[in-house]
Amino acid sequence: MTSDLLVPALVSATTSATPLVLAAVGETVTERAGVLNLGVEGMMLVGAVAAFSVTALTGSDILGITAGALAGAALAALFAFLTLTLAANQVASGLAITIFGGGLSSLLGASFVGRRVAPLAHVHIPLLSNIPLLGPLLLRYDPLVYLSIAITGFIAWALHRTRAGLVLRAVGESDVSAYALGYNVLRIRFLAVLFGGALAGLAGAYLSLAATPMWMEGLTAGRGWIALALVVFGAWRPWRVLAGAYLFGAITVLQFYLQGAGFVAVPTQFLAMIPYLATIVVLTVISSGGARRRLRAPASLGNPFRATT
Amino acid sequence: MIKRRSLLAGGIALTASRARAAAPLKVAFVYTGPVADEGYTFQHDLARRTMQSHYGARVQSHFVENVGEGPDCERVLRQLASGGDDLIFSTSFGFMNSVIRVARQFPDVKFEQATGYKTAVNVAEYNLRFYEGRIVCGTLAGMLSKTGIGGYVAAYPIPEVIMGINAFTLAARKINPNFRVKVIYINSWIDPGREADAAKSLLDQGADILSDHMDSSATMQTAEARGVLAFGQSSDRAHVGPKAQLTAIIDNWTDYYIKRVGAALDGTWKTGNVWMGLKDGAVTLAPWGPGVTQAAAAAADKTKAGIIDGSLQIFAGPIKDQAGTLRVPAGQTMTDDQVLKMDWLVEGT
Numbered sequence: 050m051t052s053d054l055l056v057p058a059l060v061s062a063t064t065s066a067t068p069l070v071l072a073a074v075g076e077t078v079t080e081r082a083g084v085l086n087l088g089v090e091g092m093m094l095v096g097a098v099a100a101f102s103v104t105a106l107t108g109s110d111i112l113g114i115t116a117g118a119l120a121g122a123a124l125a126a127l128f129a130f131l132t133l134t135l136a137a138n139q140v141a142s143g144l145a146i147t148i149f150g151g152g153l154s155s156l157l158g159a160s161f162v163g164r165r166v167a168p169l170a171h172v173h174i175p176l177l178s179n180i181p182l183l184g185p186l187l188l189r190y191d192p193l194v195y196l197s198i199a200i201t202g203f204i205a206w207a208l209h210r211t212r213a214g215l216v217l218r219a220v221g222e223s224d225v226s227a228y229a230l231g232y233n234v235l236r237i238r239f240l241a242v243l244f245g246g247a248l249a250g251l252a253g254a255y256l257s258l259a260a261t262p263m264w265m266e267g268l269t270a271g272r273g274w275i276a277l278a279l280v281v282f283g284a285w286r287p288w289r290v291l292a293g294a295y296l297f298g299a300i301t302v303l304q305f306y307l308q309g310a311g312f313v314a315v316p317t318q319f320l321a322m323i324p325y326l327a328t329i330v331v332l333t334v335i336s337s338g339g340a341r342r343r344l345r346a347p348a349s350l351g352n353p354f355r356a357t358t
Numbered sequence: 359m360i361k362r363r364s365l366l367a368g369g370i371a372l373t374a375s376r377a378r379a380a381a382p383l384k385v386a387f388v389y390t391g392p393v394a395d396e397g398y399t400f401q402h403d404l405a406r407r408t409m410q411s412h413y414g415a416r417v418q419s420h421f422v423e424n425v426g427e428g429p430d431c432e433r434v435l436r437q438l439a440s441g442g443d444d445l446i447f448s449t450s451f452g453f454m455n456s457v458i459r460v461a462r463q464f465p466d467v468k469f470e471q472a473t474g475y476k477t478a479v480n481v482a483e484y485n486l487r488f489y490e491g492r493i494v495c496g497t498l499a500g501m502l503s504k505t506g507i508g509g510y511v512a513a514y515p516i517p518e519v520i521m522g523i524n525a526f527t528l529a530a531r532k533i534n535p536n537f538r539v540k541v542i543y544i545n546s547w548i549d550p551g552r553e554a555d556a557a558k559s560l561l562d563q564g565a566d567i568l569s570d571h572m573d574s575s576a577t578m579q580t581a582e583a584r585g586v587l588a589f590g591q592s593s594d595r596a597h598v599g600p601k602a603q604l605t606a607i608i609d610n611w612t613d614y615y616i617k618r619v620g621a622a623l624d625g626t627w628k629t630g631n632v633w634m635g636l637k638d639g640a641v642t643l644a645p646w647g648p649g650v651t652q653a654a655a656a657a658a659d660k661t662k663a664g665i666i667d668g669s670l671q672i673f674a675g676p677i678k679d680q681a682g683t684l685r686v687p688a689g690q691t692m693t694d695d696q697v698l699k700m701d702w703l704v705e706g707t
Binding site: 162168262271317 | 392396424542546552555579
């Protein structure tokens with residue numbers, strides 16, 4: 050691949066990775082609090098349709114993006130009510146949220162199919178954005194790309210360097226101990242689930258407003274599931290999750306460039322499989338032996354918690 | 359899934375009433391995608407609605423959307439057949455084997471299978487020569503491309519898709535012998551994000567005209583954003599690409615649905631196997647977009663006329679494949695059967 054292709058390829062990889070970063074970092078926070086929310090795909094879809102419809106109706110990107118995040122959080126609130134308040138099974142509830150979100154988004158979006166909105170404006174810094182290579186590579190994205198990186202940095206810092214982060218991790222590691230220390234486990238988990246939902250909604254908004262400004266049923270095409278895999282892939286650490294998302298985006302885009310370049314020695318089905326294969330390989334490597342001990346999944350992940358005393 | 363169940367819940371007790379002459383003919387449609395896909399399934403449902411209003415109260419039609427291929431489809435078909443539907447249209451290639459199996463168990467129910475090749479006493483096949491539209495698109499691409507490179511975002515490497523790519527490429531190379539087509543398979547029918555990524559990578563690699571064989575309008579959207587030209591697929595996408603769209607291949611199933619439902623109504627329905635094209639008005643082309651020059655329009659009209667009167671046979675030899683091997687010798691033309699099984703790409707891709 051020549052360098053005049055490398056820059057557009059990396060730019061495509063970044064836009065392809067951004068919704069994954071948002072959704073996966075959000076889910077990381079949820080899981081670090083000990084809640085496994087498999088409803089990411091559903092929350093993304095609802096976020097995508099909310100963002101698109103609000104932007105289509107009001108013409109405002111900011112309102113659309115906000116609506117996307119709120120819609121994701123609203124669906125997450127339903128999940129939190131089921132699993133935290135009613136202590137329902139998290140896996141079953143998460144799957145239900147995905148199916149429900151898919152149906153709800155189709156219903157809400159039916160009248161918006163085929164409508165157009167202007168794509169999210171890209172940042173353009175005079176002079177700096179025109180620097181060869183670095184300009185297009187770093188300084189010409191839409192604001193959500195930068196926001197996703199900022200959020201990742203903030204979460205990484207907050208989880209490991211602040212008291213709130215320590216409490217959140219404590220709740221995820223041992224809900225009973227955290228409760229004994231006087232922390233309101235359910236409230237902390239509720240907030241973590243809402244945050245994860247808001248970021249999933251934001252990821253959906255990115256798809257329907259920035260990546261492909263349109264609404265159609267099933268717009269997310271399985272990205273919610275990939276985000277879930279990326280959380281494990283990144284070992285519940287925000288920067289690693291981000292790196293995983295970028296790796297995934299790069300592999301996805303790379304296979305298109307290879308195909309376009311007439312690279313036919315490998316069947317295209319195999320190329321399409323590579324991103325998923327890469328996930329499995331890394332998961333296997335990470336999960337083996339000493340690496341597994343260092344992986345440290347939140348110990349209370351998926352456990353329903355009932356305040357008994 | 360929830361939707362599908364509620365749709366099906368109503369019809370269980372109706373089998374007994376089927377014999378009553380006064381009851382409307384019940385017609386079911388099974389779709390692989392959502393009716394709101396702006397493409398393939400949308401066009402089927404558009405035809406269903408037109409057919410419904412054509413026959414009014416004599417016909418009662420309904421549909422089941424988002425049906426998965428395999429066991430899912432078989433269950434849906436069986437429920438429809440046992441739920442009192444008299445005529446069932448199954449609209450995806452992947453449903454074919456399920457249709458044949460279910461049809462054997464319900465000899466009184468008539469089945470219609472779109473895009474397949476197996477028939478039975480109560481299973482008819484119908485298909486469109488989508489590739490004829492591709493020939494016209496290829497002609498336009500050959501006339502209008504400056505770089506001589508076309509980009510093609512395709513779903514799966516199956517005969518249905520491959521014959522389209524080949525028809526497009528052969529037609530473009532009749533105009534510009536050096537024309538090349540870069541093909542990317544998404545390995546999915548619908549995934550707007552990856553379609554857009556693929557379209558961008560094709561443009562980055564020199565393509566200035568995009569074609570797609572997908573169910574979303576992401577390729578058209580990318581072309582519009584990048585200021586290049588593109589062709590619509592399955593339905594008119596001018597609202598997505600007002601400047602970009604040169605034309606679109608539009609599937610028109612309406613006439614066939616009206617004819618077949620009419621035959622079922624008056625008792626003349628028989629199995630059959632039809633492959634309809636431009637000539638039958640079943641494949642149509644959207645009005646030329648602003649990017650079509652007069653010369654290109656004239657060439658495209660000539661191609662269209664040639665397809666309709668049969669003087670243009672796109673799969674006439676000599677045709678070489680990608681590796682340069684002669685696949686169709688001069689003087690021979692591929693038969694429909696051979697075209698339907700095409701699994702190799704022509705030279706120039």
